[in-house]
Amino acid sequence: MTDVWPIGVFTSIDAGFGVHLDVVSELGIPTIQIHTPHADQRTPARAKEFLAQCQAAGITVTCVFCGFSNESYADIATTAKTVGLVPEVTRQERAIDAQLTAEFARELGCDTLGMHIGFVPEDRNSESYRDLIAVTQALLDELEEHGQKLHLETGQETAVHLLSFLSDVNRKNIFINFDPANMILYGTGDPIEALKKVAPHVRSVHCKDAVWAENEEDRGTAWGSEVALGKGDVNMKEYLTTLKEIGYKGPLTIERELSEDRAQQKIDVGEAVSLLESLRAELWS
Template identity: 30%
Template sequence: MSRPVTIFTGQWADLPVETMCQKAKQFGYDGLELCTWGDHMEIPKADQAYCDQRLDLLAKYDLKLFAISCHLDGQCVCDPIDQRHKSIASAHVWGDGDPEGVRQRAAEEMVKTAEVAKKLGIDRVVGFTGSPIWHLLYSFPPVSPEMIKEGYADFARRWKPILDEYQSLGVKFCLEAHPTEIAFDIHTAHLALKALNHHSAFGFNFDPSHFGYQHVDYVRFIYEFADRIFHVHMKDAYWSDTPMSVGVFGGHMEFGDNRRYWNFRSLGRGKVNFENIIRALNDIGYNGPLSVEWEDSGMNREHGATEACAFVKKVDFAPSDVAFDDAMQK
């Protein structure tokens, strides 16, 4: 088994989509995970002809498409909306900026994204959900259990109708468990699933980089949600072994500042144990793509994307189909 190695284009959306195809091929990738911003995958324009043109473009460079990603508008479905969201939401989703209107239009956009996935012949949409309760993370002023319960109920009210549409289309939504989302560790991932009554269209995009610096067991996450790992992001992070001047919350510092306790790193240059991740993915039978989400504030991205592709192809391996000591038995 050789899993396809793709690259998520979200950090490359400043480039035209064909330029991204050219570079991905040069870097050594097997395919793309197209983001829904820039001109990479424009949901309002994506009729069948548009989708066919995108597939033809990828085929021109011998690239495959396994998933599209709608992180930015997805964030707006559940969040308390403020001026930050104007910088990430699609213009038609932001509209007049009325918070509830933004949330409703974002929900509609998520359904349209599933329809586009169907036209593309794929069955995975990766993204964020947003969270009505992330701002309650640190429990002061005191946060009651009822407030948290209501937050998950609000998440379910907003996402169940979206997921029903996904289910009818045969498309899965893959939440990238991540700080600021409704699920950001193992416990909150269980809470999200419970709130949705384990909706069959809802699962996870596994990304270990968001767990490592939180000291969450990212390998255990794979085993706990073995039937819900629908997609995988390969991304590394570094965190300090010694106290720093800025802790896990980031101290309002920009990424890359050397005073931070943690930063994202190019694959193989952080602390994530990808050997154990591959073994766990083999154990649960995950055969989908390994999609590089490249982020490293201290490295040229073309150098980083090239070495990341080579790293993933080196670290990946097929599981054994025999017991190693079978040959010693009579």
């Protein structure tokens, strides 16, 4: 891997998210984050098989992202009701499922778990918030026993609210996977300013682009739109410049959700790789 900012992509084994592994291999991309496979695929044998594929292609798995049954990103309101550990009705079973994903990650030799934890409650004194803290702490303590850590993906909270949550969780193995496009998609804040605020906690990033919801008054209640890298409102040069300023040297993981159009996905990812390599050369020359 390149020592500074190796290129990566978000992919999956079987869940249909992210870039297909054959595209990763064809483009010669050295790192991946993966979405956890369905439960029946989270076996030592499947991990061994997938790891062998990665090793043959010179690919390193840097993070395994949790995914839970019945999550939906149909709209922001549905996302708030269904995603992550926040929904109370599924919180305990999903915490257990996250532990199983962590086991699968260990089979892949990966020490990092990723997660959209969901829309963290605003009321820090509420019973739901306090229970979310306790469940998150228990998961982190379990991960710590195995030398693992958790990266929470940004987007569903403002930077300030996310920092408050991290402070309340108060564990040394919880960090941030920063996704600038999500700040735009969810309408939760300017991505560059947010990155500067959460900088000490950032341990992994996504390189994804988006445009704000058309009407400013709809931001936070209606989706913005994901677009190809460099075509949106993130400003990738400013984003990477800020990553350099805060001392981030880890993978630049491209996320491009076009699973239904693999040909266009390959084009977009290839162009994203070229853009990131060009900016990397410019900023680290």
